[in-house]
Amino acid sequence: xxxxxxxxxxxxxxxxxxxxxxxxxxxxxxxxxxxxxxxxxxxxxxxxxxxxxxxxxxxxxxxxxxxxxxxxxxxxxxxxxxxxxxxxxxxxxxxxxxxxxxxxxxxxxxxxxxxxxxxxxxxxxxxxxxxxxxxxxxxxxxxxxxxxxxxxxxxxxxxxxxxxxxxxxxxxxxxxxxxxxxxxxxxxxxxxxxxxxxxxxxxxxxxxxxxxxxxxxxxxxxxxxxxxxxxxxxxxxxxxxxxxxxxxxxxxxxxxxxxxxxxxxxxxxxxxxxxxxxxxxxxxxxxxxxxxxxxxxxxxxxxxxxxxxxxxxxxxxxxxxxxxxxxxxxxxxxxxxxxxxxxxxxxx
Amino acid sequence: xxxxxxxxxxxxxxxxxxxxxxxxxxxxxxxxxxxxxxxxxxxxxxxxxxxxxxxxxxxxxxxxxxxxxxxxxxxxxxxxxxxxxxxxxxxxxxxxxxxxxxxxxxxxxxxxxxxxxxxxxxxxxxxxxxxxxxxxxxxxxxxxxxxxxxxxxxxxxxxxxxxxxxxxxxxxxxxxxxxxxxxxxxxxxxxxxxxxxxxxxxxxxxxxxxxxxxxxxxxxxxxxxxxxxxxxxxxxxxxxxxxxxxxxxxxxxxxxxxxxxxxxxxxxxxxxxxxxxxxxxxxxxxxxxxxxxxxxxxxxxxxxxxxxxxxxxxxxxxxxxxxxxxxxxxxxxxxxxxxxxxxxxxxx
DNA sequence: CTGAAAGCGCTAACAC
DNA sequence: GTGTTAGCGCTTTCAG
Numbered sequence: 001x002x003x004x005x006x007x008x009x010x011x012x013x014x015x016x017x018x019x020x021x022x023x024x025x026x027x028x029x030x031x032x033x034x035x036x037x038x039x040x041x042x043x044x045x046x047x048x049x050x051x052x053x054x055x056x057x058x059x060x061x062x063x064x065x066x067x068x069x070x071x072x073x074x075x076x077x078x079x080x081x082x083x084x085x086x087x088x089x090x091x092x093x094x095x096x097x098x099x100x101x102x103x104x105x106x107x108x109x110x111x112x113x114x115x116x117x118x119x120x121x122x123x124x125x126x127x128x129x130x131x132x133x134x135x136x137x138x139x140x141x142x143x144x145x146x147x148x149x150x151x152x153x154x155x156x157x158x159x160x161x162x163x164x165x166x167x168x169x170x171x172x173x174x175x176x177x178x179x180x181x182x183x184x185x186x187x188x189x190x191x192x193x194x195x196x197x198x199x200x201x202x203x204x205x206x207x208x209x210x211x212x213x214x215x216x217x218x219x220x221x222x223x224x225x226x227x228x229x230x231x232x233x234x235x236x237x238x239x240x241x242x243x244x245x246x247x248x249x250x251x252x253x254x255x256x257x258x259x260x261x262x263x264x265x266x267x268x269x270x271x272x273x274x275x276x277x278x279x280x281x282x283x284x285x286x287x288x289x290x291x292x293x294x295x296x297x298x299x300x301x302x303x304x305x306x307x308x309x310x311x312x313x314x315x316x317x318x319x320x321x322x323x324x325x326x327x328x329x330x331x332x333x334x335x336x337x338x339x340x341x342x343x344x345x346x347x348x
Numbered sequence: 349x350x351x352x353x354x355x356x357x358x359x360x361x362x363x364x365x366x367x368x369x370x371x372x373x374x375x376x377x378x379x380x381x382x383x384x385x386x387x388x389x390x391x392x393x394x395x396x397x398x399x400x401x402x403x404x405x406x407x408x409x410x411x412x413x414x415x416x417x418x419x420x421x422x423x424x425x426x427x428x429x430x431x432x433x434x435x436x437x438x439x440x441x442x443x444x445x446x447x448x449x450x451x452x453x454x455x456x457x458x459x460x461x462x463x464x465x466x467x468x469x470x471x472x473x474x475x476x477x478x479x480x481x482x483x484x485x486x487x488x489x490x491x492x493x494x495x496x497x498x499x500x501x502x503x504x505x506x507x508x509x510x511x512x513x514x515x516x517x518x519x520x521x522x523x524x525x526x527x528x529x530x531x532x533x534x535x536x537x538x539x540x541x542x543x544x545x546x547x548x549x550x551x552x553x554x555x556x557x558x559x560x561x562x563x564x565x566x567x568x569x570x571x572x573x574x575x576x577x578x579x580x581x582x583x584x585x586x587x588x589x590x591x592x593x594x595x596x597x598x599x600x601x602x603x604x605x606x607x608x609x610x611x612x613x614x615x616x617x618x619x620x621x622x623x624x625x626x627x628x629x630x631x632x633x634x635x636x637x638x639x640x641x642x643x644x645x646x647x648x649x650x651x652x653x654x655x656x657x658x659x660x661x662x663x664x665x666x667x668x669x670x671x672x673x674x675x676x677x678x679x680x681x682x683x684x685x686x687x688x689x690x691x692x693x694x695x696x
Numbered sequence: 697c698t699g700a701a702a703g704c705g706c707t708a709a710c711a712c
Numbered sequence: 713g714t715g716t717t718a719g720c721g722c723t724t725t726c727a728g
Binding site: 359360361371372376379381403404406408409411412 | 704705708
């Protein structure tokens with residue numbers, strides 16, 4: 001049996017007694033509401049320091065209807081039949097680590113704590129919606145990894161702020177932060193063309209995911225301006241295995257390919273392996289451009305030339321948008337779109 | 349301006365009115381405490397369904413002193429000077445995704461929600477400790493990525509349950525779930541020796557991290573039983589770059605090495621690249637064994653033969669231990685140690 | 697500018 | 713068994 005080490009936690013009452021004022025006054029000082037005489041303020045602050053007082057969140061939450069918490073929902077809701085919904089697969093993409101890390105740090109600045117939720121089953125989805133609806137969190141940061149996800153709409157209906165990473169597949173009145181994905185695709189095309197590639201190919205993510213489609217569209221759009229009327233492509237999961245498989249298919253269709261644009265860095269890594277298997281040297285025979293600038297970009301040989309997403313900034317902006325909307329629920333949905341940047345390394 | 353979609357959330361009072369009983373009775377039915385007449389029970393349940401009632405966590409928490417939340421703390425507290433403390437680096441190890449995914453799913457079964465906290469600065473560390481001490485969470489699941497971390501001790505002093513992933517570097521009365529790391533090292537040595545390797549080497553994680561040290565010790569121990577009196581080693585970060593750098597050093601010391609045991613899969617991946625750079629073929633010239641069975645193990649060519657940690661099970665066990673201790677704070681610290689398993693693939 | 701008092705939604709003694 | 717009552721710790725009118 002271990003002893004109970006819990007120490008009595010001081011309450012407002014205690015501080016008030018020490019400071020010789022009322023609870024209400026202490027509350028005002030702590031929340032900086034209304035004017036409080038400077039002298040009193042000082043006394044109270046001293047009492048707070050002396051007692052080591054910290055507000056009880058449950059009590060505060062009960063009356064303010066605010067919890068100081070935000071849900072971070074990772075949705076893997078399957079679009080089509082047979083699709084597996086596994087949000088923890090998203091967690092195994094190191095790029096995602098950059099995003100989540102960004103959330104945690106940004107929310108912390110606002111004194112908001114992230115509650116991690118997976119929406120990987122219908123029940124879990126309901127739970128996430130309810131969690132929001134009941135006010136267990138003040139708002140939601142949503143990362144959806146699948147295409148036509150109904151969750152954004154459901155969360156918005158819960159009547160509390162939601163900010164998404166990436167624009168929703170179907171129009172929903174929700175705030176989001178996104179990357180100009182098509183510009184990213186253009187950057188990649190421009191680079192490959194400038195490099196002298198004559199046979200371009202696309203190893204794309206799932207085309208029902210807006211980001212994947214936009215990247216592909218941007219790539220083809222810019223390729224077309226340089227005379228590439230037809231750019232063959234193969235789509236697959238946003239994973240290493242997906243990239244490898246798609247590349248195999250591409251290679252079967254166009255053996256002479258010399259420039260590949262992959263939907264993300266994990267797929268690019270898969271492409272690298274497939275190319276090597278088929279005896280192609282990168283970048284000499286085939287140039288490869290990835291997407292994200294995930295930590296894996298420097299864990300490949302050659303290092304990946306890739307289209308960078310400023311994930312941390314994007315995550316921080318999401319947090320800002322969310323907090324704004326929590327503070328003023330009347331604010332309309334807003335979108336912030338970041339510009340991608342080509343990071344030159346060795347693969348192209 | 350968007351309309352406020354929030355709907356009035358029913359309270360106990362509402363349910364009581366609909367059911368024609370008192371709040372207390374409804375509360376009893378909901379919490380399954382004490383005996384309630386079957387007929388009344390039914391009426392209440394019907395009323396709950398009709399109103400769509402769900403308990404308000406803040407209110408409940410205020411009186412029960414329980415929040416239904418657990419902190420998931422990722423500590424990157426630096427041991428030595430000059431060490432960078434970046435928990436989001438841990439998030440970029442896909443193995444970590446397996447662990448966090450395990451936490452989320454296991455806690456969900458207990459109806460406990462995970463709050464993600466980084467202890468990456470002294471302030472953040474204080475915050476985490478306070479968060480626990482004040483009862484904003486019922487307990488903590490701690491993953492420490494650095495060696496001599498003072499956080500476990502501090503969290504335990506907060507007087508609430510803490511369960512660690514991996515045993516603490518210094519003795520602290522805390523529950524933990526661990527892998528028999530030295531057995532894992534033995535498994536690797538055994539396999540390499542059986543394969544006919546004659547010149548073994550170690551690409552180890554930071555030696556102040558117990559897991560890294562245990563793996564190395566186990567490896568050397570078993571190697572010694574097979575006559576390998578001296579096993580050269582190089583230690584570095586648990587990262588791709590760390591594995592690459594350590595392998596370079598090892599290769600400089602022992603050019604003829606033909607069997608390498610890496611501290612984790614990320615390091616093994618780095619080793620693979622370093623070996624290739626130096627013209628060594630894997631597994632023909634050098635056999636490589638990794639550790640973790642992280643998602644990266646199948647994202648290398650050749651695929652990694654590796655020592656598997658049952659991460660999801662370990663995470664689930666941590667959640668169980670934590671919940672047990674939350675429910676009965678008198679329970680002494682307990683440890684659960686899992687057995688590693690060699691997963692044979694192509695690198696060794 | 698400050699204090700008194702009410703009450704957020706819930707559980708837990710304590711009566712009946 | 714079930715209802716009544718008293719708070720949990722905090723914010724917030726409302727007086728003064």
